[in-house]
Amino acid sequence: MADGIAVVNSGSSSIKFSLYTLKEEGNIAYFFGGQVDGIGVAPRFVAKEADGKVMEEKEWSKTDDMVHGALLEYIFEWIRSNLQDITVCGVGHRVVHGGSLYNTPVRVTSEIIEQLETFTPLAPLHQPNNLTPIRAIAERLPELPQIACFDTAFHRTQPNVAQAFALPRSLTDEGVRRYGFHGLSYEYIARTVGDYASVEIAHGRVIVAHLGSGASMCAIKNGKSITSSMGFSALDGLPMGTRTGTLDAGVILYLLQAKKMSPSEIENLLYKQSGLLGVSGISNDMRVLLESDDSKAEEAIELFVYRINRELGSLMAALGGLDAFIFTAGIGENSPEIRQRICSAAAWAGIRYDDNANQSGSACISAAESPVSVWVIPTNEELMIATHTLELLET
Numbered sequence: 040m041a042d043g044i045a046v047v048n049s050g051s052s053s054i055k056f057s058l059y060t061l062k063e064e065g066n067i068a069y070f071f072g073g074q075v076d077g078i079g080v081a082p083r084f085v086a087k088e089a090d091g092k093v094m095e096e097k098e099w100s101k102t103d104d105m106v107h108g109a110l111l112e113y114i115f116e117w118i119r120s121n122l123q124d125i126t127v128c129g130v131g132h133r134v135v136h137g138g139s140l141y142n143t144p145v146r147v148t149s150e151i152i153e154q155l156e157t158f159t160p161l162a163p164l165h166q167p168n169n170l171t172p173i174r175a176i177a178e179r180l181p182e183l184p185q186i187a188c189f190d191t192a193f194h195r196t197q198p199n200v201a202q203a204f205a206l207p208r209s210l211t212d213e214g215v216r217r218y219g220f221h222g223l224s225y226e227y228i229a230r231t232v233g234d235y236a237s238v239e240i241a242h243g244r245v246i247v248a249h250l251g252s253g254a255s256m257c258a259i260k261n262g263k264s265i266t267s268s269m270g271f272s273a274l275d276g277l278p279m280g281t282r283t284g285t286l287d288a289g290v291i292l293y294l295l296q297a298k299k300m301s302p303s304e305i306e307n308l309l310y311k312q313s314g315l316l317g318v319s320g321i322s323n324d325m326r327v328l329l330e331s332d333d334s335k336a337e338e339a340i341e342l343f344v345y346r347i348n349r350e351l352g353s354l355m356a357a358l359g360g361l362d363a364f365i366f367t368a369g370i371g372e373n374s375p376e377i378r379q380r381i382c383s384a385a386a387w388a389g390i391r392y393d394d395n396a397n398q399s400g401s402a403c404i405s406a407a408e409s410p411v412s413v414w415v416i417p418t419n420e421e422l423m424i425a426t427h428t429l430e431l432l433e434t
């Protein structure tokens with residue numbers, strides 16, 4: 040018999056899950072995991088063992104009516120029937136928004152679920168999907184501890200000035216402020232950077248670029264977030280796969296007033312039709328754009344790199360300098376070409392990369408003479424959630 044921790048990351052188009060086992064030394068080890076993606080179109084389920092061996096694959100057609108709730112049921116049943124001799128002693132969930140209330144993970148109660156529901160207007164596309172599995176498990180297994188881990192929590196160390204908009208104070212007081220996201224990824228990097236780089240760097244001025252289908256950057260000083268490119272919503276900052284990134288608020292007024300677009304049409308435009316997809320008109324996937332010889336694909340990549348470089352300047356100003364720059368997430372971890380383009384643009388900041396190291400997949404990709412050290416560190420939000428869950432269960 041062994042104890043286990045389950046992790047659920049329930050998003051709008053995918054649900055990811057994993058199971059970790061507790062080791063005698065107090066460590067946790069990945070046991071299996073998987074995901075359903077393509078929700079709403081043609082859901083695909085895959086589960087893999089720790090060594091990557093596929094345990095099960097399944098696809099449904101659109102007509103099978105496998106919506107979010109039914110897919111969660113399928114996942115729960117699949118986990119239950121593959122537990123072997125493992126007893127799940129807690130479930131950790133990714134929850135995008137903890138408002139200004141939660142600066143650490145929290146054990147969920149029915150009151151806390153109600154509280155988290157009030158943050159739905161702050162993250163309408165994410166928060167409801169995050170809360171659905173929490174409610175489903177609370178109904179079935181009320182005694183099983185559930186831990187909510189927030190994407191916003193890591194950023195609550197930011198000074199007030201970094202969290203404020205220049206809006207009338209009443210709006211700030213009701214929660215219209217900069218929260219920051221991807222916090223579980225940044226926290227994981229902040230905790231592991233010392234395994235790769237020196238103690239001085241781990242305690243120094245670090246900028247992390249989380250470049251996945253969602254993308255943001257975070258300035259970290261002595262392991263704590265001091266500001267980030269995402270603000271009130273996950274739309275802010277860098278252009279992403281399908282999201283705009285920073286946009287002059289006047290554009291929204293123009294879309295409302297001159298184009299007579301409805302709020303939901305604007306939401307769809309900003310979240311789903313913009314970013315790399317909108318600019319290229321080809322794809323939201325960086326791999327497709329890098330392979331394309333269409334000039335619009337190149338324009339989308341150019342804009343992505345340009346805005347990362349500008350954001351670097353802004354975050355460096357907040358940090359008062361830079362000791363290390365870290366790439367992570369799908370694009371950051373896997374694309375030497377994008378890393379090379381970003382590093383070349385950022386030579387002004389003291390970033391010098393080593394071409395061989397960058398191409399060969401080394402963790403440290405800076406040149407020996409680079410004033411700023413540059414790293415590629417794989418993120419692991421699921422492990423961060425499992426770690427938090429264990430830490431909370433132990434207290």
Ligand code: ADP
Nearest residue numbers: 250251252253323324325326368369370373374
């Ligand atoms: P999510 O935000 O969904 O967790 P990921 O961090 O997994 O996203 O990143 C997914 C994105 O990473 C894909 O959309 C793709 O654009 C990009 N990506 C993955 N591998 C590569 C690669 N080898 N080259 C360029 N981009 C890549």
